[in-house]
Amino acid sequence: MTDPTKPSDDGDEAPVAMAGTPLPGARPGRRPGGAGMPPGSVMGRPAGPGGGLPVGRVGGPPPGAVLVGGPGGRRGGPPVPRKVAWGYVVRSLALLRPLRGLVAVSILLGLIVTALPFVTPAVWGPIIEILGRVASQDGLGSLQGVWGASGPRISRPDGTSSGPVLSFAMWLTIWAVSLVLSQVLGFVRAWVDAQVDWKLLTEIRQRVHDHLQSLSLDFFTGARSGALMQRVQVEAGGVQKLLTDCIIPPGIDAIVLVAALVYLLNLSWQMTIASLILSPFAFLVLRLVGNKLQATTRQIMISSRHLGGELEETITGISDIQVFHAEQRRSERFEEASKAAAKNSAMMVVWLQASSRSTQIFVALSTALVLIVGVAFSTSFGLTLNSLIVFVGFVPTMFAPAQRIIDAYTSYNSIVPNVASTYELLDTKPSILERPDPVKVDEVRGNIVFEDVVFGYGERQKVLDGLSFSIREGETVALVGQIGSGKSTIFNLLLRFLDPEHGRIVLDGHDTKDLSFDTLREQVSKLSQFPFFLKDSIRENVRLARQDATDAEVEEACELAHIHSVIVDPAKIENGYDTVVDVQVPSGGQKRLIALARCLLRKPEVLLLDEPTENLDGDQRVRVSQVIREYARERTCVVISHDMDFIAAVADRIIVLAGGRVAEEGSHQELLARGGLYKKLYEAQDVDDTAGADK
Numbered sequence: 001m002t003d004p005t006k007p008s009d010d011g012d013e014a015p016v017a018m019a020g021t022p023l024p025g026a027r028p029g030r031r032p033g034g035a036g037m038p039p040g041s042v043m044g045r046p047a048g049p050g051g052g053l054p055v056g057r058v059g060g061p062p063p064g065a066v067l068v069g070g071p072g073g074r075r076g077g078p079p080v081p082r083k084v085a086w087g088y089v090v091r092s093l094a095l096l097r098p099l100r101g102l103v104a105v106s107i108l109l110g111l112i113v114t115a116l117p118f119v120t121p122a123v124w125g126p127i128i129e130i131l132g133r134v135a136s137q138d139g140l141g142s143l144q145g146v147w148g149a150s151g152p153r154i155s156r157p158d159g160t161s162s163g164p165v166l167s168f169a170m171w172l173t174i175w176a177v178s179l180v181l182s183q184v185l186g187f188v189r190a191w192v193d194a195q196v197d198w199k200l201l202t203e204i205r206q207r208v209h210d211h212l213q214s215l216s217l218d219f220f221t222g223a224r225s226g227a228l229m230q231r232v233q234v235e236a237g238g239v240q241k242l243l244t245d246c247i248i249p250p251g252i253d254a255i256v257l258v259a260a261l262v263y264l265l266n267l268s269w270q271m272t273i274a275s276l277i278l279s280p281f282a283f284l285v286l287r288l289v290g291n292k293l294q295a296t297t298r299q300i301m302i303s304s305r306h307l308g309g310e311l312e313e314t315i316t317g318i319s320d321i322q323v324f325h326a327e328q329r330r331s332e333r334f335e336e337a338s339k340a341a342a343k344n345s346a347m348m349v350v351w352l353q354a355s356s357r358s359t360q361i362f363v364a365l366s367t368a369l370v371l372i373v374g375v376a377f378s379t380s381f382g383l384t385l386n387s388l389i390v391f392v393g394f395v396p397t398m399f400a401p402a403q404r405i406i407d408a409y410t411s412y413n414s415i416v417p418n419v420a421s422t423y424e425l426l427d428t429k430p431s432i433l434e435r436p437d438p439v440k441v442d443e444v445r446g447n448i449v450f451e452d453v454v455f456g457y458g459e460r461q462k463v464l465d466g467l468s469f470s471i472r473e474g475e476t477v478a479l480v481g482q483i484g485s486g487k488s489t490i491f492n493l494l495l496r497f498l499d500p501e502h503g504r505i506v507l508d509g510h511d512t513k514d515l516s517f518d519t520l521r522e523q524v525s526k527l528s529q530f531p532f533f534l535k536d537s538i539r540e541n542v543r544l545a546r547q548d549a550t551d552a553e554v555e556e557a558c559e560l561a562h563i564h565s566v567i568v569d570p571a572k573i574e575n576g577y578d579t580v581v582d583v584q585v586p587s588g589g590q591k592r593l594i595a596l597a598r599c600l601l602r603k604p605e606v607l608l609l610d611e612p613t614e615n616l617d618g619d620q621r622v623r624v625s626q627v628i629r630e631y632a633r634e635r636t637c638v639v640i641s642h643d644m645d646f647i648a649a650v651a652d653r654i655i656v657l658a659g660g661r662v663a664e665e666g667s668h669q670e671l672l673a674r675g676g677l678y679k680k681l682y683e684a685q686d687v688d689d690t691a692g693a694d695k
């Protein structure tokens, strides 16, 4: 039992980095840009799967936690080397191939939407120049003749000009159209990007999920399912975010920035230098604030995980908490976690403000500098009012894409571990592979031989240590032994979920390593010790064994398992075959028989039953015995059970395991007469039964 005052194990993971952007929920490349728009303001996608914010999981690592190596993922390991990370970037780019049409449209729209805000300062130069010229014509400032006036894109102090000469109305139209287009295309771009996002996310998650299904059992040994779920749900999303947040948008921003610089250089290289003079300082400050934002987001994730963990423990452990009067201690722990979470959220606001305010300061300083330098040196730099206004407008507009590039870089660093974790998982090969040219046996007969099999889950552990036995076609053999003696392991070895370290397992004369998985797993069926159920109808749970089975076949299998009459009796299972399997419904015993029906649906030639009578009452035990007598009469059946009376009733032969080997072998009567381990196990059960009856 867990100590109700102890924090969960999940609570103290130090090296946690967020999967997403440095700003929670923000997408660096897709903040609406534009003059006057504070680049530091947090805009973008809402939090959610694959987004930057925690998605409401209680306990466990937060979405985006950096986990390292093994089934659990990249958990605080060494940083991903640059070259390796680059390899992952290249591999990720290949994912774009099937979406190249959409991506091309997205890039094109991105270029237009990012460039459009520059149209405003570019056309306001000629607009203001025309206005100024018309206003000064009569010396009274009247603008009456403005609609008939026209002006060039760029005018120079020597009277020359460049670019088209357009009417005032035309310049105004270009400006207005650019503003409207920028919003409309911005929306279209968001829609196209959303298509790319979800398609990429679905593709990569599917790959990871399907790959996970192909891995061998040993990969899952010791893996925390929470961490594995994290890898599929969140970390896989890192690959999508790498592409859609850290590569494509900054690429677009960089192209537009270069184009803007070329435009400015064309006007005046001296003024271009003046407008860029503060950039290194701005870069440093924005990087610093970006790092702080990232660290704070990380803190928010850790603290909200703690808070969730505390709450979960209070709720799940409420009876123990009340029994042990631990309420006060729990309350203190909750307060501590709650305070930290609230404080971190508050600090986030502070750093967001710092980001937006510092950007505004640099925008203001750079603009003022451009204005002062421009006015002071207009003649020597070849500037007119027209081009000075272009500079004054371009400087703040350039801040938006520049900051998005910085954000994308920060984001890239936090996403790379998730990307690496995803590719490491995809690169993990199943440890148990089918032979390239496996033997397919159409009809397995069921002769099983274990020859000197040695197996252990760890280096120092020998679960089976030279195990040898054979089972003839049609025999019903029981495997008995103390708990942990390796009985379930034998089934997993036979089905090649595991491979022996030494020795071989032979089915109908073929080493199981030579047989195809289909031969093995379609004709050898196992009722697991802990059967798995989908949260779906009883019918679909049975059908799991054979997707093409008709309803009639499902019902036939249930009849074979002696559970059909129970399922169709509304007094026992209300909705019959449509009843959704849940924790309580059907009952434990009913579930076991449904799982047995699932095994029988495949009509296997070899039936492996691991504790088939667990949770069963006397009547149900009789039903299972009947299955073995009827279905398995001419087929091979291996039963593992601690239920000695059941074994005595059904087994032709009993194999007793001890020390990883066969300790005794024979019929029930023979083994009892022998007076060895079997007799001890049998008599121990009688003692248990008597003790149970006494209670």
Ligand SMILES: Nc1ncnc2c1ncn2[C@@H]1O[C@H](COP(=O)(O)OP(=O)(O)OP(=O)(O)O)[C@@H](O)[C@H]1O
Binding pocket: 221, 222, 457, 458, 463, 481, 482, 483, 484, 485, 486, 487, 488, 489, 490, 529
């Ligand atoms: N995936 C695993 N990783 C590490 N050890 C394992 C694993 N599965 C089983 N073991 C260990 O191997 C030993 C044999 O396990 P196994 O499940 O085969 O025993 P069993 O005879 O079926 O026991 P029981 O009667 O309790 O079901 C046990 O000590 C168990 O703890």
Ligand SMILES: [Mg+2]
Binding pocket: 487, 488, 489, 529, 610
């Ligand atoms: Mg077992």
